[in-house]
Amino acid sequence: MMQKQSPANVKDTAGFIVNEIETFVRNSPLNRMPDNVEQVIFDEPLVHFAGGDDPVFTQYKTIIAPSHRTPREALAQAYNKKPGELPSTLSVISWILPVTQGTRKSNRNQKTHPSLLWAYTRWYGEKLNEALREYVVKPLTGKGNMAVAPGIGPFFKTERNEKGPYSNWSERHIAYAAGLGTFSLSDGFITEKGIAHRCGSVVTDLALPPSLRTANTAFSNCTYYLNDGCKACILRCPAGAITEAGHDKNQCFEYTSTQFAAMREELGFGNVGCGLCQTRVPCEFRNPVKR
Numbered sequence: 001m002m003q004k005q006s007p008a009n010v011k012d013t014a015g016f017i018v019n020e021i022e023t024f025v026r027n028s029p030l031n032r033m034p035d036n037v038e039q040v041i042f043d044e045p046l047v048h049f050a051g052g053d054d055p056v057f058t059q060y061k062t063i064i065a066p067s068h069r070t071p072r073e074a075l076a077q078a079y080n081k082k083p084g085e086l087p088s089t090l091s092v093i094s095w096i097l098p099v100t101q102g103t104r105k106s107n108r109n110q111k112t113h114p115s116l117l118w119a120y121t122r123w124y125g126e127k128l129n130e131a132l133r134e135y136v137v138k139p140l141t142g143k144g145n146m147a148v149a150p151g152i153g154p155f156f157k158t159e160r161n162e163k164g165p166y167s168n169w170s171e172r173h174i175a176y177a178a179g180l181g182t183f184s185l186s187d188g189f190i191t192e193k194g195i196a197h198r199c200g201s202v203v204t205d206l207a208l209p210p211s212l213r214t215a216n217t218a219f220s221n222c223t224y225y226l227n228d229g230c231k232a233c234i235l236r237c238p239a240g241a242i243t244e245a246g247h248d249k250n251q252c253f254e255y256t257s258t259q260f261a262a263m264r265e266e267l268g269f270g271n272v273g274c275g276l277c278q279t280r281v282p283c284e285f286r287n288p289v290k291r
């Protein structure tokens, strides 16, 4: 799949990777609802790149936790090397998988539980997301490049502190670094295709052109911070986990892990999600600051 790079083909390589990801998502049998193979789980993805040594990745050690890996640390760990032993240029490939209109609509009517389609998206959609991460890594390594998908790597971990659960590779923070959008009052990540999505990423030693971060702040796409008074997600959350102070991860976690046991058991899923705060809100499928 991949040829060795010269500066001249960096742009071609980037285009090629975007095309590979789009084609995989469009054609993969994993991107199909189990009850109806005509219905896709995700729409066309958004794909951006970040420089692997962008200083924002070091900031995440303060913003998230010291254990949060930089791309260099993640790649080094995967190859059992020291970060300084890796090539001087690293890149991160980051993608957004937008939830389809049909699924979003089904969740809009929900008041306490996720809709069946939303639960399928959480469970089967993440299987597609995992397969996509592997699909992006394999051909790169097959052609002699280094690549890892930290979000599904053996060192990936979710821990807890007083604020709630956090991981050592936060896909949304990677997407922020790649200029795909910003955070929000509800904690959700608002992209040009809205907040209802799943995301993923791969680190590689390929040189890829970093995408611009055009947002003024890490919260610019959320209209709450534009003083427009939007509090739609506060009203949507059945757990009372969202207030003007932000998103209480502990409350969200308690609600989603205790309330949906019967649904999880019936479906045989480990997690059915919730996402009421990501549907029937102005940021559901678009960037609300661009009305």
Ligand code: B12
Pocket: 063, 064, 122, 129, 151, 158, 164, 165, 166, 167, 168, 169, 170, 171, 172, 173, 176, 183, 184, 186, 187, 188, 189, 190, 195, 196, 197, 198, 199, 200, 218, 246, 247, 249, 250, 252, 253, 256, 272, 273, 274, 275, 277, 278
């Ligand atoms: C742990 C976890 C949870 C926990 C905690 C969520 C959380 N907010 O962190 C719980 C169980 C509550 C949860 C719930 C849900 N989750 Co979850 N979860 C994760 C997981 C595994 C790790 C997240 C993590 O590391 N967070 C770290 C903390 C610190 O991040 P944070 O609180 O979001 O970050 C805040 C600060 O950093 C702050 N900030 C402050 N200053 C600054 C400065 C700068 C410069 C920046 C950039 C940021 C920043 O910004 C953020 C917002 O306040 C990820 C998968 C992954 N590997 O990333 C999925 C993930 C975050 N979950 C996801 C989803 C979809 C959900 C649910 C909707 C459930 C569902 N599937 O239906 C809910 C939504 C909750 C919500 N309102 O955000 C998606 C989010 C996609 C999106 N649309 O935003 C992810 C990325 C999974 C995926 N692969 O797509 N989840």
Ligand code: SF4
Pocket: 184, 185, 186, 187, 188, 221, 222, 223, 224, 230, 231, 232, 233, 234, 281, 282, 283, 288
């Ligand atoms: S519903 Fe409104 S306040 Fe909540 S995240 Fe979306 S834009 Fe921000």
Ligand code: SF4
Pocket: 236, 237, 238, 239, 240, 241, 242, 247, 251, 252, 253, 255, 256, 273, 274, 275, 276, 277, 278
């Ligand atoms: S914050 Fe958590 S509990 Fe509240 S609507 Fe969003 S996902 Fe559901």
